[in-house]
Amino acid sequence: MATDITDIAHAVEAAAVMKLLPARPRLLALGEPTHGEDTLLRLRNELFRQLVEQEGYRTIAMESDCVRGLVVDAYVTSGTGTLDEVMEHGFSHEWGAFPGNRELVRWMRRFNESRPAADRLRFAGFDGPLEITGAESPRRSLTALHDHLTAHVDADLLPCTADTLDRLLGADEPWTNQAVMTDPSRSVGRSAEARELRLLADDLATLLATWTPHLLAETSTDDVDRARLYARTATGLLRYHHWMADPSPARMTRLLATRDAMMADNLLALADRGPALVYAHNGHLQRDKSTMRMWDHPLLEWWSAGALAGARLGERYAFLATALGTLRHHGVDIPPPDTLEGHLYALPEDRCLIDAPRLHSALGDRLPALRVSPYHGYAPLDPARLPRTEGVVYVRDVPRG
Structure with missing residues (x-):
């Protein structure tokens, strides 16, 4: 078994990733099984x-507030603000x-310094x-729109005045009250x-x-894209707050x-703009x-x-899941040998990229057991999902950063 897996393990490099895919996808997503580990961020x-x-990708997207992200984009594209300000105000x-995120932003700015705007x-x-504890007021996005x-x-032509919105x-x-979550x-x-705000939005x-057409002639594609972002965010936040008030058992599922x-709507908008790299938790990108x-x-x-973006894009969406061996500072020790991570842990490489469908075939008809995590912040990789995953990025040990 280990020999078969060894034969399909490759270095974690762009060329190896592209060999897994029939063509360059519009969205190439890399997931992580836990947040906040600099080993994974540096990789x-x-x-x-x-x-x-x-490969010519020209957007990097992260699981962070889409409106705050405009602050980061302004810095990396034109140097607006300082790195410290951007790291404090540009992320959720x-x-x-x-x-690792600071290093990424710094590198993006350096990459752009001598390039024309179009490149x-x-x-x-x-x-x-949004946070797990609540959601922002729709004020910022609605008034910006x-x-x-x-x-x-x-x-x-406007349905209301700014004073009416205010x-x-x-x-x-009341919008941001964290007690609402429970x-x-x-x-x-x-x-x-x-209810009136939802109609106006x-x-x-x-x-x-x-x-x-008029707005594109009067402003620019970037300005219109930004306004569309405000529109998606305003309507989405109002929808989210509507379901926060729902007393039914389906409330959390709807949220x-x-x-x-x-x-997904934001990812599809990025795909319309051009090829993008995406980084978030495995659970959001699978x-x-x-x-x-x-x-x-x-x-x-x-x-x-x-799943939503992939249903729209088909082969133009590709997903690489990250799996890890140990996360000892969170109590995650050597994986049991009968789990997917246990099979991967037997590999000699500290990190590698594996063709997920071929890995699924190599494991045979009887899939490995699903690993049980002692740490709620880490989600093991479900082997049943391998056929719908392009690749697995495996990291043997994740030390404390």
Whole structure:
């Protein structure tokens, strides 16, 4: 068994990745099984650097707030702000605190310094302005969309004034109240004001879509893309807050599905712009349903962003899952030999890239057991998902960063 797997293990390099694929995909996604490990972030940086330099990818997208990501993009493309400011304000989920992400942003800026605008490397966040504990107010994205339209479209066509939006939005605190996550009765997501805001957001998004030719002539593709991002974010946040107020048993499933749907919409928008590299948790990028256990809920299942984007793009979407052997500082020791990670741990390489469908065939009809993790922040790779995965990036040991 180990010999068969050894025969299909290759160096983690751009050329080896491309050999797994029939053509260069529009979205090439690299997943991770746990967040915040600099060993994995540095490996990502090196692989993405090669794919940018050798394969012409010109966008790098991460599981971070899509609106905050505009701050990072402005820095890497034109040097706006300082690196410290960008790492503090351009990321969500504490991503800005990790050295590997700082190294990535610094390298992206260096890569762009001597390049013409059309050939510069872009950055994008593709998550919504969401945390597991709650969601942002729709104020920022909704008012930005309204401002863009106000500047370029006849005022008579706008469905409301900025003052009306401000009145309906009210204070931000009720929107961002973290107690809502466990108590839907405290949400403002189904108030009369929120219902009116959903209709206005839809009208503003429609106005943007129907006046796109005019806006492209008056502004630029980047400006219109940014306005579309604000429209997707505003409507998605209002939808998310609506389901935060839902008292039914389906509430958490709907919230998780809504978040991944927002991610997928952002990924598809990036794919329309050009080939993009994507980095997030395996669970968001896989082609299968995602699963999670939260608090006293039964097992939750929903379609991941990768499944949604992959359904639209077909072979133009490719997914590499990362698997690891040990994560000892979190109590994850040598994997049992009857698990997928156990088979991989028998390989001599510290890290390698494996053709996932061929790995599935090499393992035979009886699949390995699913590894059980003692650490809730690490998700082992399910061997049943190998046929719907292009490649497995395997890292033998992940030391404390």
